[in-house]
Structure formats: C-alpha cells, structure tokens
Amino acid sequence: MTGMKVVHIGFLGCGNVGSGVWRLLESFGKDIQHRTDLSFHVKKVLVRDINKSRGIAFPEGVLTRKVEDVLEDPEISIVVEFLGGEEPAFTWLHRALESGKTVITANKVAFALHWHTLQKTAKEHASGLYYEAAVCGAIPIIHALEDSLQANRIDKIFGIVNGTTNYILTRMSKNNESYDDVLCEAQRLGLAEPDPAADVEGLDAAYKLSILASLAFHGRVPFENIYVEGITGIQAEDVRCGLELGYTLKLLAIAKRDGMSVETRVHPTFIRCDHPLANVSGSFNAVYLKGHACQEMMFLGRGAGDMPTASAIVSDLVRAASAQKHLYPTFDNEPIPAVALKKNMDWSCPYYIRLLAKDTPGVLSQIAKAFADQGVSIAAMQQKGGQRDGRVPLVFITHSAHEKAMQQAIHGIPREIATMESMIRVEEE
Numbered sequence: 001m002t003g004m005k006v007v008h009i010g011f012l013g014c015g016n017v018g019s020g021v022w023r024l025l026e027s028f029g030k031d032i033q034h035r036t037d038l039s040f041h042v043k044k045v046l047v048r049d050i051n052k053s054r055g056i057a058f059p060e061g062v063l064t065r066k067v068e069d070v071l072e073d074p075e076i077s078i079v080v081e082f083l084g085g086e087e088p089a090f091t092w093l094h095r096a097l098e099s100g101k102t103v104i105t106a107n108k109v110a111f112a113l114h115w116h117t118l119q120k121t122a123k124e125h126a127s128g129l130y131y132e133a134a135v136c137g138a139i140p141i142i143h144a145l146e147d148s149l150q151a152n153r154i155d156k157i158f159g160i161v162n163g164t165t166n167y168i169l170t171r172m173s174k175n176n177e178s179y180d181d182v183l184c185e186a187q188r189l190g191l192a193e194p195d196p197a198a199d200v201e202g203l204d205a206a207y208k209l210s211i212l213a214s215l216a217f218h219g220r221v222p223f224e225n226i227y228v229e230g231i232t233g234i235q236a237e238d239v240r241c242g243l244e245l246g247y248t249l250k251l252l253a254i255a256k257r258d259g260m261s262v263e264t265r266v267h268p269t270f271i272r273c274d275h276p277l278a279n280v281s282g283s284f285n286a287v288y289l290k291g292h293a294c295q296e297m298m299f300l301g302r303g304a305g306d307m308p309t310a311s312a313i314v315s316d317l318v319r320a321a322s323a324q325k326h327l328y329p330t331f332d333n334e335p336i337p338a339v340a341l342k343k344n345m346d347w348s349c350p351y352y353i354r355l356l357a358k359d360t361p362g363v364l365s366q367i368a369k370a371f372a373d374q375g376v377s378i379a380a381m382q383q384k385g386g387q388r389d390g391r392v393p394l395v396f397i398t399h400s401a402h403e404k405a406m407q408q409a410i411h412g413i414p415r416e417i418a419t420m421e422s423m424i425r426v427e428e429e
C-alpha cells in the first residue's frame with residue numbers, strides 16, 4: 001500500500017488492559033490500516049514477570065523487564081501505559097514525554113495527580129498526551145468534552161464512573177441484599193478487587209471526576225478539592241426506603257460550576273427513579289451533563305474490561321499517530337491550580353435522613369425544631385416500621401438545605417430523643 005506509515009510503539013505493562021490492546025491490534029489492526037494507512041507495531045512490552053502466562057504468543061525479544069528498552073529506543077514514538085498507580089508510572093511517563101515520545105495512558109491515578117506537570121512537559125517537547133481510557137473505559141467522554149462539545153458552557157456533570165460500586169448498589173436495590181454479601185459475591189465474580197478500598201471508598205471515582213470537571217469547566221479541579229465519601233456505610237434498609245419514596249441510590253460523581261465557584265463531590269446519592277442515570281445498572285458507566293447549547297446529554301457504556309478499555313486506547317493511538325500537531329486543553333487557572341475556581345464545600349441539596357426516635361409525644365416537634373433552627377425545612381416524613389426497644393424509625397426528606405446547616409441540625413437533636421442512622425444526599429435534577 002502506498003504511503004503506509006509504520007508506527008513503533010512500546011507498552012508499559014501488559015495485564016488486563018495491555019493484553020486487550022495487544023489482542024485488539026492483532027485482530028483489528030488490518031482494518032485500521034486499511035482505513036488510515038497506519039500500521040502499529042508493538043516493539044517492546046515491559047512487565048514485571050516475563051515468564052507469566054498471558055495467553056499471547058509474543059515474538060522473541062518483545063517482553064522485557066528493563067524500562068530503558070522502551071524509553072530509550074529511538075524507533076518507539078508512542079509509549080502506552082497500563083501499569084496503574086502513581087509510581088513508577090508518573091516518572092516513566094514524564095521521561096517518555098521529555099524524550100519527545102507521545103504518551104497514551106489508561107492510568108487515572110498518575111494522570112489526575114500529575115496532569116499539570118505531564119502536560120507542561122508534553123508541550124515543551126511537542127509530545128502528545130492522550131488519556132481517553134483513563135475515564136469510563138470505552139465511553140468517548142474525553143474526546144467529547146475536548147472536541148465535540150467545545151461550543152458549550154457546561155454547568156453540571158453527574159457521573160456513574162465506577163462499575164464496581166454501581167454493580168454493588170444495583171444488586172442491593174434489586175435483591176434487597178446487604179452490602180457485605182454483595183461485595184463478597186462481586187469479589188468472587190472478579191467484579192471487585194481483592195482489596196476493594198479504592199472503589200468502594202470513592203477514590204477511583206474522585207480521580208475520574210477531577211479529570212472530567214477540569215475539562216468540562218476549562219479550569220483545573222485538583223483531586224484534593226473533591227469531597228469523597230464511599231458506599232461502605234450503606235445499609236440495605238436505606239436502599240429499600242429510598243425506593244419506596246421513588247429514589248434510586250447511586251455513587252454519583254457530581255461537578256457543578258457557578259461562576260468562578262465549583263463544587264465537586266463523590267458520595268452515595270439518591271436520584272429520582274425516572275432519571276436517566278437511575279437505569280444505569282450493573283457494571284455500566286454513564287456520564288450525564290448539561291451544556292448551555294447541547295442541553296441534557298447522557299453517555300452510556302462499558303467503563304472497564306480489557307476490550308472496552310482497549311477500544312479507547314487504540315482510538316487514541318490512531319488519533320495520536322494521525323495528528324499533524326498535538327493539541328492540549330487550556331485551563332483558566334493555569335499555572336497555579338485552584339486560583340480562579342473557588343472550592344465550594346457548602347453546597348445545597350435535599351437530604352434523606354433516617355433517625356431512630358423515642359416513641360413518645362413531643363419528640364417530633366423537638367426534631368422539627370432542631371431542623372428549623374438551622375433553616376432546614378422538611379418536605380416529607382414517614383415512619384418506616386414498628387417500634388423497637390421503645391424507638392421508631394423515622395425517615396425525613398428535606399427541601400434543599402446547605403450542607404453545613406444540615407450537619408448542625410443533626411447535631412442539634414438531643415441524643416436521648418433520637419439518633420441518626422443515615423444521612424444521604426439527594427439530587428432532584
């Protein structure tokens with residue numbers, strides 16, 4: 001074929017995602033070559049253990065334990081990283097960019113924490129920096145924000161960006177199972193890591209939100225600016241009560257911009273059962289956003305898995321290898337993050353509160369007073385279930401209230417009359 005360009009690439013890592021990319025290039029590389037005149041040749045693959053079985057017949061000499069074989073080979077123009085974690089990934093990505101190589105990464109941790117430095121180095125050396133696979137696997141949300149939606153002022157993003165927690169909450173909702181039982185089952189099925197902390201404590205979602213919000217708002221939103229609360233304390237009783245009230249529980253990554261102020265938070269959230277996000281079940285991911293011109297939009301797809309993630313990586317490969325000039329997003333608050341965008345920790349939203357209250361006259365009015373003293377008004381109240389040890393479960397849905405006022409209102413309820421069992425934020429969008 002005339003004009004065909006062979007692009008030599010190096011892999012850093014070859015676990016789930018790396019093997020998926022290898023297999024996708026092997027099975028679909030010819031189709032891509034036919035359309036683009038690009039032929040990708042994986043020259044070196046860095047792993048820890050070259051004897052591990054990976055179900056791939058690597059040609060002699062491709063696997064290596066020495067990172068220099070990838071970073072110092074002048075023929076390798078693109079380094080694709082799927083090691084995971086902050087280090088040594090960041091150091092190696094940085095070195096690749098410094099030597100003029102283009103970097104494609106699936107690693108949200110190293111990327112979210114060091115994006116600023118990586119992008120600065122990429123620009124200085126005219127190297128490309130691509131990261132579609134770092135957020136929501138196969139869903140092309142990065143490209144959509146950088147390119148297709150650039151004529152929009154985006155004010156709001158709601159994301160279900162972690163498949164493990166969505167699987168757990170979906171099972172809890174559908175089968176009324178406990179968190180611990182579903183987590184064990186998810187681990188058995190390989191849908192949750194043996195150490196699930198990064199997923200269930202919300203950190204994975206927060207790394208992704210930092211990337212999404214920065215792109216959507218054209219201002220860097222550092223990971224540290226995100227309020228994070230996971231799903232480990234969620235009780236089946238609350239999932240069930242929420243459903244009875246017309247709400248589904250999701251771990252939502254929420255970003256809102258109001259002028260120069262941003263609120264970014266990841267926490268369990270009740271959303272109306274008729275919201276498009278409420279039907280995003282199991283391990284699927286979704287991003288729902290609102291732009292002033294495009295209005296409401298939702299992206300739905302597979303957020304993890306070898307092939308879905310490889311789909312994003314290989315399209316980044318094609319984009320990077322065909323680019324005349326690499327492009328980089330610009331941010332209002334460069335070079336110092338968080339200067340222009342003010343972090344808002346006192347957001348407002350409705351709340352779901354479950355209390356165990358003493359079953360005696362006057363108790364309700366004392367609770368209502370504690371709420372009213374902080375300007376929190378009650379939208380609905382229900383008694384859920386009968387008396388246990390002289391106490392009854394009461395569920396309140398409030399009107400929109402400030403987070404701080406809500407915390408103080410709860411604090412203001414005397415423990416001898418009622419104890420708080422759960423507080424879950426609600427989005428009425």
Ligand SMILES: NC(=O)c1ccc[n+]([C@@H]2O[C@H](COP(=O)([O-])OP(=O)(O)OC[C@H]3O[C@@H](n4cnc5c(N)ncnc54)[C@H](OP(=O)(O)O)[C@@H]3O)[C@@H](O)[C@H]2O)c1
Binds near residue numbers: 012015107
């Ligand atoms: N899994 C998914 O569905 C998914 C989806 C989107 C994004 N991602 C991201 O993609 C990245 C990789 O995920 P994964 O699931 O593919 O991980 P994985 O299966 O654990 O693979 C990691 C690979 O990196 C290699 N590696 C790790 N540290 C190394 C070191 N210090 N030196 C040399 N090699 C090293 C490992 O070598 P050995 O094989 O020899 O141990 C392994 O091949 C992560 O950042 C993850 O967040 C994953």
